[in-house]
Amino acid sequence: MTAIRATNLTKRYGRTVAVADLSFDVEPGRVTGFLGPNGAGKSTTMRMILGLDRPTGGSVLVDGVPYRDLRHPLRKVGALLDAKAVHGGRSARDHLLAIAQSNAIPAGRVMEVLETVGLREVARKRIGGFSLGMSQRLGIAAALLGDPEIVIFDEPVNGLDPDGILWIRTFMRDLAAEGRAVFVSSHLMSEMAQTADHLVVIGKGRLIADTSVAEFIGRSSQAYVRVRSPRLAEVAELVKVGRLHPDHLRVTAMTPLEIGALTARAGLPLEELTLVQPSLEAAYMELTKDSLEYSS
């Protein structure tokens, strides 16, 4: 069963379109990365999944039903949206206890999840004094309380130190390996490349790509050969398969050796013959450059 299914999901605030006609599925047993530049509509989409914001159009179902219709939603879905959105005056234990009680989750789970995220020692400390990393862990503990099949994390590595990032990355992989659906947003391609199996990429609220990471890498990091020559027009005519740019020729179907041999035989001088391999990050930038909300 599809864990999360968004169908033509749309959210407008007045005349501003935050999410437009977005459709995608999140499947169990894998990490689905939700990728897009800041302001692309990732958090808005997540809030709609969780029944916090009402879609202007379309729908989103969790395990086949709208989130608001779940009786004990935390036993089905665990989510971390904003780790600092807690009452600082409460102890970690009381904070989790109140959440557990609301969904009839046994109180014993509280210490279990605190143990899981490594916060057992500070269970009785007030959470106002927690570092961002500790708050992030507490948020994850809250998401795990109901042992949910679906977990949703909004930018979980933001502001974490390398240790914390590695911990969360491993943790999400483990959750997926246990058969859970993991849906995690990020604005960093490099982060997702190391964590996700599947990618949903959005920009300006619209779907840009819905693909496996392998396919995304394969599609976007296609290498090409850059050729420069004082007699570029003749080189282009000779190579045939290249795409002519104002100051260079771009060839994807031939190796530098083949092009070099060809032009040498014709006696054409070359200025540059370079194999260009774009990074994943660059591919992502290329994909989303039209959809950045604020371009510098």
Added chain:
Amino acid sequence: MIDIIRSEWTKLRSVRSTMWTLGTAALLMLAIGALMSIAVKNSHEGPVPPSGVAEVSLMGVNFAALAVAALGALVVTSEYRTGAIRVSYMAVPRRLLLLAGKLVVFAAVALAVCMAAAFAAFLVGRTILGGASLGDPGVLRAVTGTGLYLTACGLFGLALGALVRHTPGAVVAAIGLILVLPQLTVMLPGQWGRTVNDWFTSNAGRQVAFPSEASSLGPWSGFAVYLGWIAVTLAAACVLTARRDA
């Protein structure tokens, strides 16, 4: 529903502001009642009638009302301020059930504390002034009425908090509606003005503790009118809570 009530009780008891605000309310009741009693004892010639003892010893009610109303507002607005309301709505997506849970828990706690404070204030006042007991006419109603009125003020604060979702806004609204405006409506002219004044929030609500002969409302009808104000505010809050994005 019992799950939600249990959860809201944990939330209420595990935050210091709850105990501070309720403690302040109770302390105000006792301290002002005691001070007023001493002042009256020193200035008054002869014995004070029982109803007078009750009224003097419960004089802290106006200040205590604000403390309780502020706590009522905080029960809702503190979650909006921190963003924790999203965690609450994720746990209980049926928002009106969540609001109902908050209301039930807060009402029970506020009632217990306010009743205890009212009785304690009366006993302190009686000890200072002497000559009154709970059995005297109108005294028991004045004391229990004070507890009820204070609890109602807390619920008014909670309803305003749910409506405004913003601590300063809700507290200012509570002060305005419970303390300031009811004093100003006295100045309204004519019969119509008098009716508005009688029916206006705490002017009506206080009747249950300190009935005014001049009012067109009796003790319990006045209190019912006050509950009506709270119910209308709460109804508006419910409509908006269900509709708004969190």
